[in-house]
Amino acid sequence: MATPSAPWWRDAVMYQVYLRSFRDGNSDGVGDLRGARSGLAYLSTLGVDGVWISPCFPSPQRDHGYDVSDYCAIDPLFGDLDDFDLLVRDAHQLGLKVVLDIVPNHCSSDHPRFQEALAAGPGSEARRWFHFAEGRGADGSLPPNNWRAMFGGPAWTRVVEPDGRPGQWYLHMFTPHQPDWNWRTPEVADLFDKVLRFWLDRGVDGFRIDVAVGLFKHPDLPDSPDPTADEDARDAINPLAWNQPEVHTVWRRWRAICDEYDAYDGKQRTLVGEVAVPTPSDQALYLRPDELHQAFYFDLLHTPWDASAFRERIGAALHDIASTGAPVTWVLNNHDQQRTVTRYGQSVLPGQEPDLDRGAARALAAALLMLALPGSAYLYQGEELGLPEVTDLPLDALTDPIVAATGRPEAGRDGCRVPLPWSGTKPPFGFTGAEADRTWLPQPDWFDRYTVQLLRANGDSCWHTYRDGLQLRRTVPALRDPALRWLADDDGILAFARGEGFVCAVNFTDAPVPAPFRGTPLLSSQPCDDGKLAANTAAWWIVDPAA
Structure with missing residues (x-):
């Protein structure tokens, strides 16, 4: 979607391929590079601009690849370097970019x-x-x-x-199997320079940087005033372990490497950081012109379904982050978060089951809202299928190290990582070959309502709404305008305009409301009667600016 004068990553929509769970190419029940390669045509048809590939390096897999034992090879579980090279080749032939997940804060204890x-x-x-x-x-x-x-x-x-x-x-700021590198030792920085160059030479278009606020710890390793904050919140809060000022020297160094490659061949690489910091202004420090190109804006993952709250968090990002010249990188989900359908369907009453119909409506409305915003966006695999969280996995099937460390199954991330359903009416739903004994996490029988095959055949499905929204992002001229103008809105309604004549409005309430414009929307997340905006619905219009 980017204009010739703008780097592709400024407004790209990237699709996160959590490799274990995307597609299995060798029928062992675990997703791999061959499976991902076979799914590239699907992603091209969906309309995304590229893929973020989760770590596929050699690893004991105690944290599913985020415990790396060799940064310059491929784990046999996922294939080999030839498989990786073929994936990059095929992706580029389809016009898709490839961003590789890199883990510089820690490694495996087997390294x-x-x-x-x-x-x-x-x-x-x-x-x-x-x-x-x-x-x-x-x-x-x-x-x-x-x-x-x-x-x-x-x-x-x-x-x-x-x-x-x-x-x-x-x-080890994660598990005992993941010792933290000491970045105050110069040789560590030299090691990762070589790692970046190894993969850039193989054609990757950038890196997603795990724990980008980490790397440096306070040199004296003093006691923390709030030692349990990180553990309780699962967020980077301890100021002695995260967000140390020296970390910015690393991102300047990595940016210089990417700039060197860009100058050599005219291509455009990106560094997108997992930057979990307290405020958008803190994040902006990572996005100065000589540091990271992008950083995930996580605030919307934690924002309640409320128009005022969304407007506040979107406005803060556009004010503080976009002011650096970098785009905001919007996300609603990833492999560490509960799926949006379940999150948005949660009741405010404790113990009450989620309302998945309401959650599905809100999740799709949130997706159209995100796709209408200026900047780039990252989609988590399966969100385009409207998949809910799998909340009833058997205890003996859980694999997340968080569960083992805390003894709390509800704290784990397995439920959003269950292998995708592609086709058919029973497990493994086309994810792997029929000869596979089982998938690495079991798929529920109700996945039969969410297969790619079924949703693509239904022109009214959420899959088609995603596909249409992605296509319109590419073709509506107003959506190339980086500016956003808030429109006067009523309680529970969020509305804004971009460019000449594009309007997005979202009804955050549980009842239909008058639409801001007459006529059929260009696109809507739920059907809307003329003059109405349905409950928990986002809609796009093209209007006469003079009207």
């Missing part, structure tokens, strides 16, 4: 560098690559500080030294 550090012992050069520290107390049996891990429990684990005695502790 050769960490194993070397364990074997080398205290005071060694190898241990400088990570955060090793002496314990507190007379015998060093207490952790070096009071920090808690994001996934539950202490952020420190004590090692057994090469001589067999209890020894130092190492820092």
Whole structure:
């Protein structure tokens, strides 16, 4: 959709392929690169601009690939480098960009560098690559500080030294299997320079950066004034472990590498960061012209279904982030969040089951709202199918390390990661071959109502609304205008205009309201009678600016 003078990433709509759950190409029940490659034509037909591929590097898979043991290879679970190269080739032939997930805050405890550090012992050069520290107390049996891990429990684990005695502790802000790199050691930065160049040389169009506010920790590793904040909120709150000022030096360094490649071949790479910070103005610091190109704006994931709240959070992003010259990168879901249909269907009354019909209406309205906003957007796989969260997975099927660390099944992320339903009326719904024993997470029987095959055949389905919205983003001239003008609105209604004559209005209430314009909308998330905007519905109009 980008104009010739604007980089593609400024208003691209990218589709997150959570590789394990997108499509299986070798019938082992786990999604892989061959499966993803076979789904590229589907994504091209849907109308997205590219794909974000979750980590596919060699890994013990204790956190499903976010525990990397080799950054410059492919895990055999997903294929090999030839499979990756073919995926990039086919994507580019279809006009799709490829953004690869990179994990620079931590690695796997199986990574050769960490194993070397364990074997080398205290005071060694190898241990400088990570955060090793002496314990507190007379015998060093207490952790070096009071920090808690994001996934539950202490952020420190004590090692057994090469001589067999209890020894130092190492820092892991997620699980004990994911030691944090020490970015104050220059060789760590050198390592990741090589990693970026390795994948850029293979043709990727950019990187999604996991935990982009991490990397640097306070050099003294002092106690946190609120040690349980990260653990309770599963968010980057501890100011001593996240958002340290030195992290910006890394993004300037990575931006320079991307700029070097851009200058060489005229292509445009992007760095999109997972930047979870308290305010949009904090996020804007990561988007200065020589740092990240983009950063996910997460506020809408946590905003209640309320017109005033959405207007406030959208306005803050456009004011603080767009003022840097960077686009806002909108998201409503990802592989770490409850699916929007279930989230928007939740009752305010405790213990009451979600109203999935209302949730589906709100989720589709939110998607059209997001697609109408200036900037770029990232869609999570399966949202175009209207998939709800799978909330009744058997306990013995749960794989999320958060569940193991906290003992709380409801805290896990498995429910949004169940493999996609492609076709048919019973599991595995075309996700894998019939010869597969099972899928890595079990699919419920009710997935038969959400298959790609079924929804594509129904011209009134949410899939077609997504497809039509994506097509209009490319073809309506007004949607190339980066400006947004709020329109006078009533309680429960959000409306804005872009360019010459484009209007988006969203009814956040549970009852129809008068539409801002007569006539049939260009596109709406639910059918609207003439002069009415249906409950929990977004609609787009093209109107005469002089009217």
